[in-house]
Amino acid sequence: MITVKALQLGFGEGSQYQQVLHDVGFSVGEGEAFGLVGESGSGKSTVLRCLAGLYSHWHGEMTIGGRALGHKLTRERCRLMQMVFQDPYGSLHPRHTVDAALMEPLVIHRMDRQHERVSQMLVKVGLNESFRHRYPHQLSGGQRQRVAIARALILEPRILLLDEPTSALDVSVQAEILNLLAELRARDGLTYILVTHDLGVVVHLCDRLAVMQQGRIVDTLASSALGNGGVTNPYTRTLVDATRSYSRAA
Numbered sequence: 319m320i321t322v323k324a325l326q327l328g329f330g331e332g333s334q335y336q337q338v339l340h341d342v343g344f345s346v347g348e349g350e351a352f353g354l355v356g357e358s359g360s361g362k363s364t365v366l367r368c369l370a371g372l373y374s375h376w377h378g379e380m381t382i383g384g385r386a387l388g389h390k391l392t393r394e395r396c397r398l399m400q401m402v403f404q405d406p407y408g409s410l411h412p413r414h415t416v417d418a419a420l421m422e423p424l425v426i427h428r429m430d431r432q433h434e435r436v437s438q439m440l441v442k443v444g445l446n447e448s449f450r451h452r453y454p455h456q457l458s459g460g461q462r463q464r465v466a467i468a469r470a471l472i473l474e475p476r477i478l479l480l481d482e483p484t485s486a487l488d489v490s491v492q493a494e495i496l497n498l499l500a501e502l503r504a505r506d507g508l509t510y511i512l513v514t515h516d517l518g519v520v521v522h523l524c525d526r527l528a529v530m531q532q533g534r535i536v537d538t539l540a541s542s543a544l545g546n547g548g549v550t551n552p553y554t555r556t557l558v559d560a561t562r563s564y565s566r567a568a
């Protein structure tokens with residue numbers, strides 16, 4: 319469903335120029351959940367942002383369902399693919415109620431049955447009508463992330479790009495949101511690309527993953543390999559070992 323080939327991107331000019339993505343390539347099947355992991359600064363979020371249309375100066379080729387993605391963010395692309403960010407507080411407008419946050423995309427895209435769609439979406443993400451007129455500061459972190467997920471799903475996209483969707487949440491709430499994401503994918507056959515530092519999240523949610531290091535993909539493997547000793551790449555091995563020793567220390 320999604321292919322990324324020879325994706326390159328840099329920032330800055332002249333002597334300040336820094337190449338951030340080097341020939342990044344991977345493909346994700348329809349209905350698959352694909353993880354992108356790697357150390358901080360390795361370029362994971364930048365890949366998602368290129369797909370989401372938030373950067374336009376990339377080189378390479380990206381396709382969705384066989385059709386090439388252009389450099390501009392079109393309405394059609396928004397309908398097909400939505401992004402969920404790490405910090406639900408930052409991604410929701412502080413002076414917009416939940417109702418306004420969910421209505422806005424429906425109005426922009428001139429969708430029918432707007433009121434009904436908002437009600438149904440609130441239920442789908444485990445909230446209800448009583449949340450409709452609340453502001454973000456009147457919600458818990460987990461509820462805010464549910465609203466952010468609802469806003470991403472309200473246009474019925476086929477693909478969700480998830481950038482560390484649980485890392486700003488308390489550990490107890492992280493599992494709730496991961497379960498919700500797993501449930502939504504199973505129910506609607508959504509395709510996910512998920513960026514995370516947390517290999518546990520990948521094991522929980524993803525079928526396969528790619529490991530990034532300094533702007534390159536250095537390994538692609540099944541997420542089941544992380545738990546069953548099937549990791550052969552030395553760099554991936556160090557990430558797995560680092561996670562194990564961190565969990566033991568915690």
Ligand SMILES: Nc1ncnc2c1ncn2[C@@H]1O[C@H](COP(=O)(O)OP(=O)(O)OP(=O)(O)O)[C@@H](O)[C@H]1O
Nearest residue numbers: 329330338356357358359360361362363364365515
């Ligand atoms: N808008 C920008 N301008 C300049 N440099 C940028 C910009 N966005 C990202 N970078 C640089 O690109 C590199 C990759 O950043 P990116 O956010 O993709 O990494 P990441 O793997 O997602 O890291 P983290 O896990 O810490 O979020 C970093 O060196 C970062 O400083």
